[in-house]
Amino acid sequence: MPVPARRLPSWAWVTGLTTGAIAVVAVLAVQATDGTRPVATATTPTPSSATATATPKPTATAPTAVPDDSGTGRRIVYSLSQNRVWLIDASDSPRRTFTVWPGTVDPDPGTYTVGTRSEPATTGSDGVRIEHIVYFAAKSGVNIAFSHAVDGASPPPASGARTGGIRTNRTDGEALWAFATTGTTVTVVK
Numbered sequence: 001m002p003v004p005a006r007r008l009p010s011w012a013w014v015t016g017l018t019t020g021a022i023a024v025v026a027v028l029a030v031q032a033t034d035g036t037r038p039v040a041t042a043t044t045p046t047p048s049s050a051t052a053t054a055t056p057k058p059t060a061t062a063p064t065a066v067p068d069d070s071g072t073g074r075r076i077v078y079s080l081s082q083n084r085v086w087l088i089d090a091s092d093s094p095r096r097t098f099t100v101w102p103g104t105v106d107p108d109p110g111t112y113t114v115g116t117r118s119e120p121a122t123t124g125s126d127g128v129r130i131e132h133i134v135y136f137a138a139k140s141g142v143n144i145a146f147s148h149a150v151d152g153a154s155p156p157p158a159s160g161a162r163t164g165g166i167r168t169n170r171t172d173g174e175a176l177w178a179f180a181t182t183g184t185t186v187t188v189v190k
Contacts, residue, residue, distance in 0.1 A: 064097050067189045071111065075185040076136075076146075076176070078166070080106050085146070085168070087179045095179070098172040100146070101154045103163035107137040107144045107188045114184040119177070121150050125163045128154070132177035136186040139164070146180065148173025 066086050070077040077086040080102070087096045103126075118133040125142075129150040137144040144164035148154075154167040168176060180186075 066094055066097075070189050071185065071187045073185070075187055076114075076180060078107075078186060078188045079190070080109070080188065081190055085166075085172075085176065087176065096172070096175055098168060100172075101156075101167040103142075103144070103165045103167075104157050105139055105142040105144065105162050105164045107139055107164075109188050109190050112136040112186040112188065114180050114182055114186060117177075117180070117182060124165050126157045126161055126165065128165075130165065130167075132173050134176065134180040137164075137188075146173070146176055 064082075064084065064086075066077055066088065067079055067082075070086075070088075072092055073088075074090040075088050077088060078084075078100075082099075083102055084097060084099050086094045089095050114134055114136050116135040118135075119131065121129050121131040122133070124130040124147065130147040131150055133145045133147040135143055135145040140162075142162050142164040144166065146166050146168060148168045148170050152170045154169075157163045157165075167173075
């Protein structure tokens with residue numbers, strides 16, 4: 001003889017459905033966090049003939065390897081041979097790298113400290129209006145500092161002029177200014 005089916009109280013059905021719904025939502029949430037993530041990519045623009053100049057324009061680019069023997073910890077690294085700067089955070093990770101226009105007087109390779117900073121616009125030794133000046137060295141009576149031109153341009157220094165300005169474009173100059181507080185280490189490498 002068949003056993004009669006037992007009837008569940010109505011509250012049991014609601015509890016069962018609620019528990020099932022919570023389980024489904026939890027599984028979907030886990031799957032959503034394990035799904036694909038967008039990947040950022042960087043490309044280096046190629047100059048057109050209309051914008052090509054004799055001097056390469058500094059730009060933020062995909063990370064370039066930080067030079068060996070450039071120190072450790074939070075610092076600015078300036079490579080004389082690459083005309084490139086890296087802003088390195090306290091965990092030794094590069095936060096930003098960009099090319100620069102050097103002056104006619106280079107600092108010697110070594111370790112320096114940001115001393116004086118000057119925010120308001122002034123006229124550089126090459127006659128260009130500059131701002132966000134970060135001084136870190138002197139050589140043969142010439143102060144050496146990072147800065148950017150107010151108008152964003154950076155013509156080559158006048159022939160025969162002794163200049164220690166290491167120019168950046170405006171965006172990179174503002175990032176360097178924010179990073180290079182007084183006392184920040186600057187490591188200059190060949």
